[in-house]
Amino acid sequence: MIVFDKPKSLTDVPLHYCPGCTHGIVHRLVAEAIDELGIEGKTVGIAPVGCSVMAYDYFSCDMIEAAHGRAPAVATGVKRSDPDNLIVFTYQGDGDLASIGTAETVHAAARNENITVIFINNAIYGMTGGQMAPTSLPGQVTQTSPYGRDVKACGYPVKICEMLSELEGPEYLERVTVNNVRPDMNAKRAIKKAFQNQIDGKGFSLVEVISSCPTNWGMTPKEALKWIDDNMIPYYPLGVYKDRSAGILGGKKEG
Amino acid sequence: MKGNEAIAEAAIQAGCRHYFGYPITPQTEIAAYMAKRMPKIGGTFLQAESEIAAINMVYGVASAGKRVMTSSSSPGISLKSEGLSYLAGADLPALVVNAQRGGPGLGGIQPSQSDYFQATRGGGHGDYHMIVLAPSSVQEMAQLTIKGFELADQYRMTSMILADGTIGQMMEPVSFDFDIKEQPAKPWATTGTKMAREHNVINSLYLNPELLEKTNIERYKKYELIAQTEAMAEEYLTEDADIIIAAFGIAARVSRNAVNEARAHGIKAGLIRPVTLWPFPSAVFAKAADHAKQIISVELSMGQMIEDVQLATKCRVPVSLCYRVGGMIPTPDQVYQAIVEANEKGGK
Amino acid sequence: MATKEFLFAGFGGQGLLFSGKVLAYKGLIEEKNVSWLPSYGPEMRGGTANCSVILSDEPVGAPIVLNPDVLVAMNLPSLDKYENAVRPGGIILVDSSLIGRKVQRDDVDVYYVPATKLADENGTGQLANMILMGKLLTVLDSYNEETVSAALEKCISARHADMLEFNRKAMEIGRNYTE
Numbered sequence: 001m002i003v004f005d006k007p008k009s010l011t012d013v014p015l016h017y018c019p020g021c022t023h024g025i026v027h028r029l030v031a032e033a034i035d036e037l038g039i040e041g042k043t044v045g046i047a048p049v050g051c052s053v054m055a056y057d058y059f060s061c062d063m064i065e066a067a068h069g070r071a072p073a074v075a076t077g078v079k080r081s082d083p084d085n086l087i088v089f090t091y092q093g094d095g096d097l098a099s100i101g102t103a104e105t106v107h108a109a110a111r112n113e114n115i116t117v118i119f120i121n122n123a124i125y126g127m128t129g130g131q132m133a134p135t136s137l138p139g140q141v142t143q144t145s146p147y148g149r150d151v152k153a154c155g156y157p158v159k160i161c162e163m164l165s166e167l168e169g170p171e172y173l174e175r176v177t178v179n180n181v182r183p184d185m186n187a188k189r190a191i192k193k194a195f196q197n198q199i200d201g202k203g204f205s206l207v208e209v210i211s212s213c214p215t216n217w218g219m220t221p222k223e224a225l226k227w228i229d230d231n232m233i234p235y236y237p238l239g240v241y242k243d244r245s246a247g248i249l250g251g252k253k254e255g
Numbered sequence: 256m257k258g259n260e261a262i263a264e265a266a267i268q269a270g271c272r273h274y275f276g277y278p279i280t281p282q283t284e285i286a287a288y289m290a291k292r293m294p295k296i297g298g299t300f301l302q303a304e305s306e307i308a309a310i311n312m313v314y315g316v317a318s319a320g321k322r323v324m325t326s327s328s329s330p331g332i333s334l335k336s337e338g339l340s341y342l343a344g345a346d347l348p349a350l351v352v353n354a355q356r357g358g359p360g361l362g363g364i365q366p367s368q369s370d371y372f373q374a375t376r377g378g379g380h381g382d383y384h385m386i387v388l389a390p391s392s393v394q395e396m397a398q399l400t401i402k403g404f405e406l407a408d409q410y411r412m413t414s415m416i417l418a419d420g421t422i423g424q425m426m427e428p429v430s431f432d433f434d435i436k437e438q439p440a441k442p443w444a445t446t447g448t449k450m451a452r453e454h455n456v457i458n459s460l461y462l463n464p465e466l467l468e469k470t471n472i473e474r475y476k477k478y479e480l481i482a483q484t485e486a487m488a489e490e491y492l493t494e495d496a497d498i499i500i501a502a503f504g505i506a507a508r509v510s511r512n513a514v515n516e517a518r519a520h521g522i523k524a525g526l527i528r529p530v531t532l533w534p535f536p537s538a539v540f541a542k543a544a545d546h547a548k549q550i551i552s553v554e555l556s557m558g559q560m561i562e563d564v565q566l567a568t569k570c571r572v573p574v575s576l577c578y579r580v581g582g583m584i585p586t587p588d589q590v591y592q593a594i595v596e597a598n599e600k601g602g603k
Numbered sequence: 604m605a606t607k608e609f610l611f612a613g614f615g616g617q618g619l620l621f622s623g624k625v626l627a628y629k630g631l632i633e634e635k636n637v638s639w640l641p642s643y644g645p646e647m648r649g650g651t652a653n654c655s656v657i658l659s660d661e662p663v664g665a666p667i668v669l670n671p672d673v674l675v676a677m678n679l680p681s682l683d684k685y686e687n688a689v690r691p692g693g694i695i696l697v698d699s700s701l702i703g704r705k706v707q708r709d710d711v712d713v714y715y716v717p718a719t720k721l722a723d724e725n726g727t728g729q730l731a732n733m734i735l736m737g738k739l740l741t742v743l744d745s746y747n748e749e750t751v752s753a754a755l756e757k758c759i760s761a762r763h764a765d766m767l768e769f770n771r772k773a774m775e776i777g778r779n780y781t782e
Contacts, residue, residue, distance in 0.1 A: 011454075041450040044319070056456045062445035064318045065458040067341045070311035073303065077315020077323070078445065080273060080299045086319070086447055104311070107304035425666045426624070426639035428631050505665075512664040587665055 007031035009040045013057045020214040020221025023052055023120065025178045026187070030091065030118060031059065033192040037199065043087040044078050046071040048101075050093035051126040066090075069101025072108035075115045087198055089116040095125045098158045099134040105160070110169040112203035116194045119160060122211040123232065130216030134158040137235055142216070161208050161241040165250045171203035173241040177210035177233065179225040202245060210236055258396040259284035259423040262326070262352055262416060263292070265397035268431060269404040270438055271322040271350070272298035275312040277305055277331060280364045281420040282354035285326040306331040310338025310351075317347035318457040320444025322404055326352035328420075329370050330361060332378065339413060340379030344459025346474070348407035350400065351385075352416040354423040355555075357582040365582025366420035366505060371559035374417045375533040382471050384478050386414040386485070387532040389503040393427035399530070401433055406485065408439050410477060417532060419555065421505040421584065481534055488536035489528040492518065496525030498597050499543050501564045501574075502553040503529045505584060510553045513590035522598045532560070537567035544568035549597040553577045553590055606659035608668040611732075612685055613677025613698075615652040618732035621758065622675065623654035625736060628754035630658040633747070638666040651680060673743075675735055677701060677718075694742060696735055714742060714782070721776055730773035737777025746778055 009031035017023045034040050043061040047053060049068035056063035066074040071090035079088040097105050097119050108115065124142060125131040131144040135157045139148040149157075161173045172194060176187040187209055194205035210232050212224035219227060240248055256264070263285045266274070274289040286302065293300035299316075303309035309325045316323035327335060332353045342349055355370045357363040377383045386406050388399040396418065403414035445455050461467035489507075492514060493499060502510040507528040517524035527543060529536050543550070550572050552561035558576045565574050577593040579585045609626060611619040620641045627639040640655040655668035674689050675696045676682040682695075682702055689695055691710040700717035716738050718731035727734070740746040755770050 040448065042447040044445045044447060046315075053460060056458055060448075060454050062448055062455045063457070064315070064445055065345070065456070065460055066314070067311060067337055070307065070314070070338075073308040073311035074315040074318070076301070076308075077273070077275070077312035077317075078319050079315075080301070080312075081316045081319035081321045081323075082446070103304050104308050107308065421640065421666065424641055426627060426637075427663070427666075428637060508663075509665040509667070515664070584667060586667075586669055588669075 007035045009034040009043075009060050011058055011060045015058060016054060017051065018215040020212065020224060021051070022122070022178045022209070022211040025184060026118065026120060026209050026211065027055070027058055029178070029184070029188045029191050030089070032188060033195050034061065036192065037195055039087045039195065039199070042085055043089065046075050046078070046088070046090040048090070048092040048096035049127075050096045052091055052093060052120065053127065055091050069096050069099070070104055071096065072101065072104040072113070072115070072117065076108055076111075076113050079113065079115050083114065087116070087195065089118060089195070091118045092120065093126070094119070094121045094123065094133045094135040098160050102158070106164070106167070109164045109204045109206070110167050112169040112171060114198055114201060114203050115205075116198050117204070117206040118191065118194075119206055119208040120211045121160070121208050121236065122213040123157075124213050124216045126213050126216055130213075135236075137231060157235065159236065161206070164206065165241040169204060170206065170242055171244050172197050172205040173208075174206075174243070175208040175210065175236060175238050175241065177228055177238060179210075179212065179228045197245075208236075210238070256393060256429050257284055257424060257426050258390070258393045258418065259354065260288050261393045261397040261429050262400045262418075263288035264431065265400035265433075266324055266350065266404070267292060267296065267298075268433065269322060269401045269435055271324050271404065272296070273316045273321060273323040274299070275301050275303050275309040275323075275325050276327065277303050277309050279328045279331045281356060281366075281423055282326050282328050282352060284423070285352060306334035307337065310335040310342075313349050313351075314338055314342060314345070314347060317342065317349045318345070318445045320441035320446055322348075322350075322408070322438065324350040324352065326354070328354045328356045329358050329367070332370060332373065336373075336379035338379075339385065340377070340381050340383065341459050342413045343377065343379070343383035343385070344381060345457050346411040347413075347457065348411050349413050350403045350407055350416070351413055352418060355417065355419045357580065363582040364420065366555060366584060367580065367582060368419060368504060368506065368555035369557070369559065369580065370417065371532065371554070371556055374415055375535070375563070383474070384412070384533050386410070386412060386481065386534075387417050388414060389417050389530060389532050390422055391504050391507045391528060393422070393425060393429045395530075396422060397429050397431060398433070401435060405436055408441075410481060417504070419505050485531060486534040486536040486538065487530035488539045489530060490539065491526040491528070493525035493527060493543055495523055496543075496546075497523045497548045498525070498594050499547045499550045500524065500526045500553055500590065500594070501529070501540070501550055501560065502526065503532060503560065506553045506555055509585055509587050510590050512587035513594060516587060516591045517594045517598075522594060524594050529560075535563045535567060537563070540564055540567035541569075544572045547572055548601060550574045551577050551590075551593050551597055553585055553593075555584060556580060606657065606661060607672045608670070609656040609658075609673045609675070610653060610668045610671035610685060610688075611656070611675045611677075612651070612653040612681035617652075617677045618729065619652055619675075619677065620654045622732045622736050623656045624758050625733075625754045626656050626658070628757045629747075629750050632750045632753050635659060636661060636663050638663040640666045651678075653681070673739065675739060677731070677735070679704070682706070696739055698731060698735060712742070714738060716777065716780055718777070721780065722773065725772070725776055727769050727773045727776070730769060733770050733773035734777035734780070737774035738780055739777075740774075741778045
């Protein structure tokens, strides 16, 4: 009896992610959601520029590689090419979604574009080797904030769920994490809901996943998971920020 | 019908059902026309948040295998250049219209041809080309739009309509009696696997340099084929011409008047009007260089196409420039005077 | 007529582009080669505006009219700017209710029509442009009621069908006006 198997929506290509990186977990959760909803054959994924740039090799549904930050615009085009028959998701990191692609993110949300957005927030630019991200915490040391993020010089982190929750447009915004089994299962529920919303035609659904980057944070994987609890979550509280169908309209609500 | 509207209507007739754009003078009639028509024929018109977003929406629809277009004017095309490079890198077909205005920077809103280099050399980063079509009448705005979609699909690349404010704004009669070819199948498109095939991937990333090199070389073989088969030019009174004008778009129309004037004064003048700017109709110019004494490149730029004329003729004939820029247009008289001068000098 | 070039010039909002359109459509219906080119830009309302129309038996070359055979001037700056550009033997039509001065040249035919005043008096408020058009076609001896009507129908959307009659009326006023 098989009790644990690789989701069908993942290919056999070995993931290139660093040890302890949570991308692998989130890939798996996305693939499980696609499998369970039976939508692989109609799903098109949009990969970002960032560590998950090669996600197009890992998901077995049709995949498109977008320019840096433009995934929501590309997804808009794909979705509108066949809105009744395609399920479209983007998979983006914090530099991609919350820095260079902020406009695309905000406007796809404002239009309530019927797409699913998986947002990996690990507070750092991973692929380029650990520079300050739009979501790096105040005081966080990175390659480009060697003395810690000085909010006087480079401003404050961008809180995507809070910011988008002020918009009329989006259907569903939730922040989760994947640093332990229980949170993982909660993240799975949220991701699946974000796809189900699209199937139901409800509109823009974004799940922000607080993730780790042990390599660029300069920690062991275990320390990194703890750092999420100790530093990330206090700044980025988990929960449902908007769920129009459930009557949760804007502002933070505990999930 | 206005030139810009002719583009929009032709696109619809070519089966384009998706348009994304961002307002900019002088091409806004295209967006306005699409906004009116698309909802009525089950298509999509979307005013994007930026030119960058618009070209990436185009990238999305093109990935999904449907005919799609955007339009803009010079500053907006600069913003779209990122997307143009990605479309080329992912071998996606799309149609992009540039109703050129004067630059650089914000420049002005009056007609120009100063994006010739940007269009014919690709515009964005990397080794690539677009098919560049240069209409000089409202009828051609329509005709080349349809041709542009067909070539884009045939070669899996971007076609650009390189127009200008004048042709876009002017009204002329236009016939839509076109024989439109059936759209080719696109088995590479991301339309969902339906669990019936391997997954399709639309991508421009090649971290293996050998593979990227091979891909680029293959793409350039395609460009070579296009250069051999798709170059188009219109010749007017060139057969016995001593002085030949090279001009496209609005400059060609002005030059035609000047050629007539010169002929009326007994000067053997002729006109070569490139219809495709990439591929450049080099063979036509090479042939003309056999008998012409001088070629005059008439441009709404500081001299961009002139380089292609010189390359095509291998500098066997003197090539001079007659130009206005900044939104100004050469007058037929200015071009005529240039012809007279060239005729007196004699050339080769 | 081999080729005739027209320039309509005045303020934005006076209906110059519309006049040009009617003339172009009339030409089209009469199976001429035609082109119509507006000045465009932020001067759509209130600023100076002009519109080039070419009617020809041959394919139209440059669509920009620099030396018109016919100038219709609806404000002083336009007359100042284009008076000397008109070809010798050409025609200048002046809205004399808006332009105080006379045309200085003696090698062109000039017609003064107080079109704006006539429009006000006859309850065709904004249609000075069409009064001038009526006069223009009359002096060109090409006032063909059938093609004029068909051109108007092309230029006035069904939504504004009530304006058709007003336009016809304005053109009649121009047609019948004598100095």
